[in-house]
Amino acid sequence: MSSWVPGAAGSGYDVDHLPYGVFVTAGAPARVGVRVGGFVLDLAPLTAMHQLERAEVFRADSLNPFLDAGFAVWQRTRTWLGELLTQQEHRDTVEPFLLPVEDVSPRLPLVVGDYVDFYCSEHHATNVGRIFRPDGEPLQRNWRHLPVGYHGRSGSIVVSGTDVVRPCGQRLESDDSVGFGATRRLDLEAELGFVVGGSPTAQPVPPADLAERVLGVLLLNDWSARDIQAFETVPLGPFLGKSFATSVAAWVTPLAALADARVQLPRQIPEPQPYLQVAQPAGYDVDLEVWVNDTLVATPPYASTYWSPAQMLAHLTVNGASLRPGDLFASGTVSGPARHQRGSMLELSWGGTEPFAMADGGTRTFLEDGDQVTLTASAPGALGGRLRLGEVRGRVLPALDGR
Amino acid sequence: MSSWVPGAAGSGYDVDHLPYGVFVTAGAPARVGVRVGGFVLDLAPLTAMHQLERAEVFRADSLNPFLDAGFAVWQRTRTWLGELLTQQEHRDTVEPFLLPVEDVSPRLPLVVGDYVDFYCSEHHATNVGRIFRPDGEPLQRNWRHLPVGYHGRSGSIVVSGTDVVRPCGQRLESDDSVGFGATRRLDLEAELGFVVGGSPTAQPVPPADLAERVLGVLLLNDWSARDIQAFETVPLGPFLGKSFATSVAAWVTPLAALADARVQLPRQIPEPQPYLQVAQPAGYDVDLEVWVNDTLVATPPYASTYWSPAQMLAHLTVNGASLRPGDLFASGTVSGPARHQRGSMLELSWGGTEPFAMADGGTRTFLEDGDQVTLTASAPGALGGRLRLGEVRGRVLPALDGR
Numbered sequence: 001m002s003s004w005v006p007g008a009a010g011s012g013y014d015v016d017h018l019p020y021g022v023f024v025t026a027g028a029p030a031r032v033g034v035r036v037g038g039f040v041l042d043l044a045p046l047t048a049m050h051q052l053e054r055a056e057v058f059r060a061d062s063l064n065p066f067l068d069a070g071f072a073v074w075q076r077t078r079t080w081l082g083e084l085l086t087q088q089e090h091r092d093t094v095e096p097f098l099l100p101v102e103d104v105s106p107r108l109p110l111v112v113g114d115y116v117d118f119y120c121s122e123h124h125a126t127n128v129g130r131i132f133r134p135d136g137e138p139l140q141r142n143w144r145h146l147p148v149g150y151h152g153r154s155g156s157i158v159v160s161g162t163d164v165v166r167p168c169g170q171r172l173e174s175d176d177s178v179g180f181g182a183t184r185r186l187d188l189e190a191e192l193g194f195v196v197g198g199s200p201t202a203q204p205v206p207p208a209d210l211a212e213r214v215l216g217v218l219l220l221n222d223w224s225a226r227d228i229q230a231f232e233t234v235p236l237g238p239f240l241g242k243s244f245a246t247s248v249a250a251w252v253t254p255l256a257a258l259a260d261a262r263v264q265l266p267r268q269i270p271e272p273q274p275y276l277q278v279a280q281p282a283g284y285d286v287d288l289e290v291w292v293n294d295t296l297v298a299t300p301p302y303a304s305t306y307w308s309p310a311q312m313l314a315h316l317t318v319n320g321a322s323l324r325p326g327d328l329f330a331s332g333t334v335s336g337p338a339r340h341q342r343g344s345m346l347e348l349s350w351g352g353t354e355p356f357a358m359a360d361g362g363t364r365t366f367l368e369d370g371d372q373v374t375l376t377a378s379a380p381g382a383l384g385g386r387l388r389l390g391e392v393r394g395r396v397l398p399a400l401d402g403r
Numbered sequence: 404m405s406s407w408v409p410g411a412a413g414s415g416y417d418v419d420h421l422p423y424g425v426f427v428t429a430g431a432p433a434r435v436g437v438r439v440g441g442f443v444l445d446l447a448p449l450t451a452m453h454q455l456e457r458a459e460v461f462r463a464d465s466l467n468p469f470l471d472a473g474f475a476v477w478q479r480t481r482t483w484l485g486e487l488l489t490q491q492e493h494r495d496t497v498e499p500f501l502l503p504v505e506d507v508s509p510r511l512p513l514v515v516g517d518y519v520d521f522y523c524s525e526h527h528a529t530n531v532g533r534i535f536r537p538d539g540e541p542l543q544r545n546w547r548h549l550p551v552g553y554h555g556r557s558g559s560i561v562v563s564g565t566d567v568v569r570p571c572g573q574r575l576e577s578d579d580s581v582g583f584g585a586t587r588r589l590d591l592e593a594e595l596g597f598v599v600g601g602s603p604t605a606q607p608v609p610p611a612d613l614a615e616r617v618l619g620v621l622l623l624n625d626w627s628a629r630d631i632q633a634f635e636t637v638p639l640g641p642f643l644g645k646s647f648a649t650s651v652a653a654w655v656t657p658l659a660a661l662a663d664a665r666v667q668l669p670r671q672i673p674e675p676q677p678y679l680q681v682a683q684p685a686g687y688d689v690d691l692e693v694w695v696n697d698t699l700v701a702t703p704p705y706a707s708t709y710w711s712p713a714q715m716l717a718h719l720t721v722n723g724a725s726l727r728p729g730d731l732f733a734s735g736t737v738s739g740p741a742r743h744q745r746g747s748m749l750e751l752s753w754g755g756t757e758p759f760a761m762a763d764g765g766t767r768t769f770l771e772d773g774d775q776v777t778l779t780a781s782a783p784g785a786l787g788g789r790l791r792l793g794e795v796r797g798r799v800l801p802a803l804d805g806r
Contacts, residue, residue, distance in 0.1 A: 114558050119639060140637050142748050145572050145581050150639040151554035151646070155517050155725030156605075167722035168607075170549050170676060178548050180676045204803075228722065236522060236553040243554070243724040273573060274581045319570035319631065320803070321646040322558030340416075373795020400607075400723070 002383060003085040005098065012388025015085050016260075016381035018078065019251035019390055020216070022062055023104040030061035030107050035251055035390070036085055046097045052080065063215070063252065067197030067325035071212040074197070078256055082285040101217060106250030107112045108159040109218070110195060113326040115246070116316055117222060118149040119190070120307035121300075122266075124335035124343060131194040131351040144270060147307035147315050149329070152222070153243035157328070160392040162220075164401040166369060167244035169228035173282065177284050183225035184397030185352065186367040190290045190300050190343035190375050193220040193311050195252050196327040205317040207278040207310035213323070216252040219288070219392040220330050223247065226366070227344055251390025253379075258387075261285045261379040263303045266339075272311070275318050282308035284301045284379065286389070287350030288334055290343060291374040292367070295359040300334040300343040302377075369398045405786060406488040407500065411440030414667075415791025415803045418488050419784035420664075421481065422654035422793055423619070425465055432466035433510050438654055442501040450682040455483065466513045466618070466655065468748075470600030470728035474615040477600070481659055485805040500806045509653030513598060514623070518560060518649070518728040519719055520594070520625060520701040521552040523710035525669075527738035527746060534754040538781050547673060550710035552732070554623070556646035560731070563653050563795040569772060570647040572631035579683040584627035585734035585802030586644075588755065589770040592736040593703050593746035593778050596623035597712050598655050599730040608720045610681040616726070617712065619655040622691070622778045623733050624796040626650065629749055629769070651731075652778075654793025661790075663687045664782040666706045675714070678721050685711035687782065687806075689792070691737055694777040695748060695770070698762040700770070703746040743770055772801045 002009040009132055013019070013035050023040055024030045033040040047055035057065035066073070086088045119125055122139075125148075127140030142148060158164075166182050173179040197215045205213055224244060229241025265283040286302040308316075312329050333343040342348050345366050348356050355363035367373065373396075377389040405412040414435075416422070416438050426443055427433045436443040450458035457476055460468035469476070487493045524529055525542070532541030545551060561567075568584050578580040583603050600618045608616055625645065634643025668686040689705040715732050736746040745751050751759050758766035770776065776799075780792040 020511040036714040051769070072409065088447075114556050116642075128477070142573075142581075142634055142637070148635065148639055149642050151556055151642070153517050153554055153724055154557070155603075155727050155730065165723050167720050172546075178673075178676070190523065200558075225722070231545055232549065233638070233640075235636070235640070236551055237410075237636075239519075239554070240553050240718070240722040240724065269580075275583070315643070318649040319572050319628070320568050321556055321643065324558045327558065334483075 001084045003036055003155060004088055004091050005037045005039060005085060009038045009239050010385055012378065012386060013037050014381070014383055014385070015082050016054065016383045017253065017257050017387040018081055019253045020063055020109065021374040021390070022067070022107040022109045023302050024107060025099065025104055026041060028325045032058040032060060032063060033065060033104070034081060034109060035101065038101050040101050040104050041094070042099055044051050046094065061107070064326050066216055067195065070198040071329050072255070074215055078254060099338055106159055106161070108157065108292065109250060109252055110326050111124050112154040112157050113324040115152045115154045115331040116149050117152045117332060118147050118307065118312050118330060119332040120312065121332060121335050122306040123304060124347065127335060127342065127347040131346065135191055145274070147312050147314065149197070149312070150237045152246060156243050157246045157248055160247060160394070162247060164223055164247070164394045165397045166244045166257070167225050167228065168399055169225060169240050169241070171227035171231050173302040177224060180373040183228055184366070185226035185322040186375045186396060187224040187226055187345045188367065189222035189224055190284060191220040191222055191330045192302055192374040193218050193248055193328050193330040196323060197325045200322065200324045202320050202322050203317070204275065204320070205313050205323060207276070207314045210313055211255055216254040217258065218249040218252050219389050219391050221373060221375055222330065244344045247392050247394045249334050249390035249392040253387065253389050257381065258284050258379055260382050265308055266306060268306070275314055276311050278308055278310045284309055284375050285381040288343065288375060288377045291356065291376070292364060292371055297348060297356065298340055298342050300341050301336045302331070304336045305334065367396050369396050371396045404488045405533060406439055407494055408440045408442060410489060410527060412787055415781065415789060416440050416769055417784070417786055418485050419786045420656065420660050420790040421484055421514065422457060423469070424654045424793070425510040425512050427510060428502065428507055434464060435461040435463060435469060436507070437484060438504065441504050443504050443507050445500040445502055446499070446779045449497065464510070467729050470513065470598065470618055473601045477618055477657070481657060499523050508576045509562060509564070511560065511656055512653060513729050515557040515560050515731045516559060516727040519552050519695045519732040520555045520735060521550045521710065521715050521733060522735040523550050523708050523715065524734070524736060524738050526707060527736040527750065530738060530750045531572055532747065534749065543738070549679070550715050552715070552719065555641045555649060559646050560649045560651055563650060563793070563797070564617055564805050565650060565671055565797055566800045567626055567650070567797045568800045570628050570631065570643070570801055572628060572643050574630035574634050579630065587769070588629035590627040590629050590748045591770065591776045592625035592627055593691050593701070593734045594623040594625055594736060595689060595705055596621045596651055596731050596733040599726060603725065605723050605725050607678065607723070608716050610679065610717045613713040613716055614658055616716060617658050618656040619654040620661065621655050622780055622792050622794050624650040624734065624776060624797060650795050650797045652793035652795040656790065656792050660784065661687050661780045661782055663785050669713055671709070676719045678717055679714050680806040681711055681713045682805055689780050689782040691746065693779045694779070695767060695774055696761065700751060700759065701743055701745050702745050704739045705734070705737050707739045708734060708737065710795045748772045772799055774799045
């Protein structure tokens, strides 16, 4: 049943979605809201009035207290919101707390603890391998045995709408000398991020516990400076080539909203170690769109991923690593098998060698100053339509000193 | 002038040191203290009584509010403590707040934001290169151009005295198949960590600002599972081979206490990029000791490091990465040129091929269950003796399921 909220039906933000975020309005502190149709429901006063269990978690300036509260609270909150927003009898109570989405300013939805980025797309990893090692095996020996990942910089995570300054760093010049300056190969990476909640633990989390440990999903752009990354990355991995900024959407789509988006993933050969074995369907049929300015440059399908979110979570905890509410892990670049499904400009321009066309008649290999990157995504919802995930958007500003 | 505190003179904890930490006593909440002689000075009630500027930062259960307060507050606090602890007139006021160190339980001194581990010792990087690539160039192309680093897992940082469970993970077996189980190559890494404070920023921090951005230094053991690390590490760097635990000392030695420990570092060729150029002396003459049970297995000299702390900080921020109070960056394994100065068992046993003798008549290549690792260190202080840095200690527990 659709919501009574005007315009909710068919908007991508009906009651089968209900993504959470943090927002401010003029003169009032940041607080938690849920998106429905063209509105944001102001949860703090509404839940206080209803004396809802843990109402105080919605008065916070981040989702972290709600993340701490854990799975049972997430479930009951979603059930309660579904009732309020579909039953006409609640309309008079709820309507005063619906704010037009254009009247609120979104904030970073969570204070991120540890941020891990994975490398789960076989098509992406294969493309990267072919670009950088054209004569070798494209996938490393470990790739089909475990989801390869690394830690990123939590403090550099910014919310959609934040400008990104072109970073400077060291790089190999064309004559093979080492230089310093603004990156010449600024890239985007279209990813999905998974937001962790529940009690802190330092025990392995089995794949079956994904739904209890992950509140939801958000779009993530893992900005990358390919020349800086290339020079620094051996042997300890990406560092300054990534740590200048990672953009996330303002709205977290509950994992519960993606129940109808679950899909079977490609068969994994060799069979994973027992700690990585998942019940199918372990994938999510989320279709991404990558926009640079007014050009739709790619449509990566998350259904094509090799390693599933449940496997990422099981892997990152199998060694007894800490897991805290507010931790974030991401898929790595989502790329599908087709050329137009590649989730990075590195792949779309095949290492910068094949410029691609833009709607304005120009071409790109990597991002130029002033370019705006927007990631959007949709997935099948429980009401038969498609959920629209919160977009992630950012514009490239010139390097600080113009080098 | 030495402190009037009984036993402070010559203890390594006289007024030229004054390391900060967080502790609890029976029935009372965690709070900030400063170590002097065999005592911990309970700063919260003392500063409240004196109506000291920002006294509330010492009532916190971490150093983070003090880190937020910034350089000017650190300076004034140190001056004030020096006066209180040397001038006899303050003795009656201060003595009630001196708690015997054996009566307090230390806690993790800070909530770590982002944790970056570097690879700054030329001797260590050369040894590792020779062990893993005996026929190649030991140092990578980038090594003399920039301090190589990567992000570690903040949530897995534990305080000295915390047991460490042997982690499980995937590794190559001797027949070159892929297996899963408890690491067979559990190692220690003797490092120094640097604790960041001051206002959050996303601007490059020049090397000259080190003292204003770093409250102090602590010993750090970057536990490593070499077989897990070896299998996972290409191409994105160390992950589960490190993320199970990183141990830090309970006491943060102020950078101001190491003014007399500053030393000239080895000349850097090629000359670093301008953003990495430092005024000499940029090094610190801190002598580390690595103990496994009752055996002193190594004495790594931090004075032998190639990249200085000021350069690590400048490098990690040059791309506009965030810097927040509570961030931590570490030196990487400290190894000197001599065999007995190697700061990891990987190096001491040359990749496991050369077992070394223990005091009990046994030998080691890597750590065994039950082994206790203790790192200690000392440095010249302003009063002519040596400061003793807070030790970092941890015992290895068997893997969870005995595999």
